[in-house]
Amino acid sequence: MAKSFEIILCDINDCTKTITLPDRETVAIGRNRYSRIMDLRCSRTHLMISSNFDERTVIVEQCGWNSSSINGVKLNKGEKRKIYENDIIEIVEKGNCFKLLFCSKDEKPSCSKRNKSEDNSGNDEISCKTNYCTSTLDHFLKDSIMKSEGVWKSVHQQSLVIFSSNKIESKEKIASFDLDGTIINTVSGNVFAKDLNDWKIAFPNVSEKLKVLHEKNYKVVLFTNQSGIGRGKIKLADFKKKVEAIIRKLCIPVQVFIATMDNIHRKPRPGMWEFLVENVRQRPENGNLDISYEESFFCGDAAGRPANCKLNKKKDFSVSDRLFALNLNLKFFTPEEYFLDQKVTPFVLPQFNPSLLSENASLLEPVTSKLVSKNQELILMIGCPGSGKSFFAEKYLETAGYIRVNRDILKTWQKCVNLTQISLQSKSSVVVDNTNTDKESRARYINIAKQFHIPVRAFWMKTTLEHAKHNNTLSCGMNAE
Ligand SMILES: [Mg+2]
CATH class of the missing domain: 3.40.50.1000 (HAD superfamily/HAD-like)
Structure with missing residues (x-):
């Protein structure tokens, strides 16, 4: 009974190049007219291939001197191996790779090259290639669904x-x-x-x-x-x-x-x-x-x-x-x-290693510094994104009654300045939790503090750039959760 599919070898790099395998016949794949392979490393009968449509399997025998491989596994001269759909045959090392495909005969016409007259794009190879691959992939996907385990x-x-x-x-x-x-x-x-x-x-x-x-x-x-x-x-x-x-x-x-x-x-x-x-x-x-x-x-x-x-x-x-x-x-x-049982090779780790951080390190430098003041004050946090400013300001200052001014929350510096002004006016201490890395940014808040005769302190985060990058990477992962 005629089968509704064909077994073909499809060139991985050019899917217009295919070799159709007959049922229960042995064919020679190599540097011959049948397989159209030009590589001089191939002999004329490099591989002998026999298909069995009923079993949906193919037997490959290595005959040429230069080794082939199946799915990356070397095939030695005289060795036979049974292969299955989607297996990859490399006829010689780094050359002529074919994938074994079971292709519906109904789909076959769309796989063949179209006439240029039918193709308005003027590039028959590209359009043909696309049709072929899509068709083959669809078939592969349907088949995979059936075999899902x-x-x-x-x-x-x-x-x-x-x-x-x-x-x-x-x-x-x-x-x-x-x-x-x-x-x-x-x-x-x-x-x-x-x-x-x-x-x-x-x-x-x-x-x-x-x-x-x-x-x-x-x-x-x-x-x-x-x-x-x-x-x-x-x-x-x-x-x-x-x-x-x-x-x-x-x-x-x-x-x-x-x-x-x-x-x-x-x-x-x-x-x-x-x-x-x-x-x-x-x-x-x-x-x-x-x-x-x-x-x-x-x-x-x-x-x-x-x-x-x-x-x-x-x-x-x-x-x-x-x-x-x-x-x-x-x-x-x-x-x-x-x-491959190779020896351990050298490697380079990122400069920052969180496991080397000491939990006993002093929070402030110099250690005699005071964390909070009994009197009203303005604290400017200074540090790059990811340096831990918000963590510090929330954990140690906001909880002690400081009003936290943060541009990520308020969106504009004008709103930050406004909140600082209102908070100082109402006798609250303020921590400005922004990067504040340039004089101009800091001056906005220092000038307000001067108006109210309030002392200003700067808290400069000494976090290294590598450490800050690590924090950013981790917080990105946490936020996405
Ligand atoms: Mg990998």
């Missing part, structure tokens, strides 16, 4: 999206990983995926290592920042299908946490982990088990490594994964350390 849920206005495989179990030991650059890499070689199909398993032993963890009673969890979803650049529905396709490759139950916005859930902030381990409104994602921090760990590629410390020699784009682990008191590994 877990539950999706989203919380906190979709800023945290969680997938749990049907067979996932709560465990005391958590083996957690970043996704991009750790579990998967791009096929294109770009830092960021160019589309939803641009991924492959990052290291040959990823599945094997995760399987061992699963057998050793670990729960495998992925934590990934995907702010592109929050910004509308990636559709959540599409990304969910990508995650499901990745998990099918891993062949073990996995829980995935996706931070879609810049709030408390975005690494290095601890929100995703806390949602996993804490009993948040009776919705614990890991039962109510006590986590074994001794045995749990996190592995990620944003590790603050300088240039020339790893295979591709580029410096890490961020240190957020390492900081995530540091914030949570979790052991940390880079992907190369964990999957």
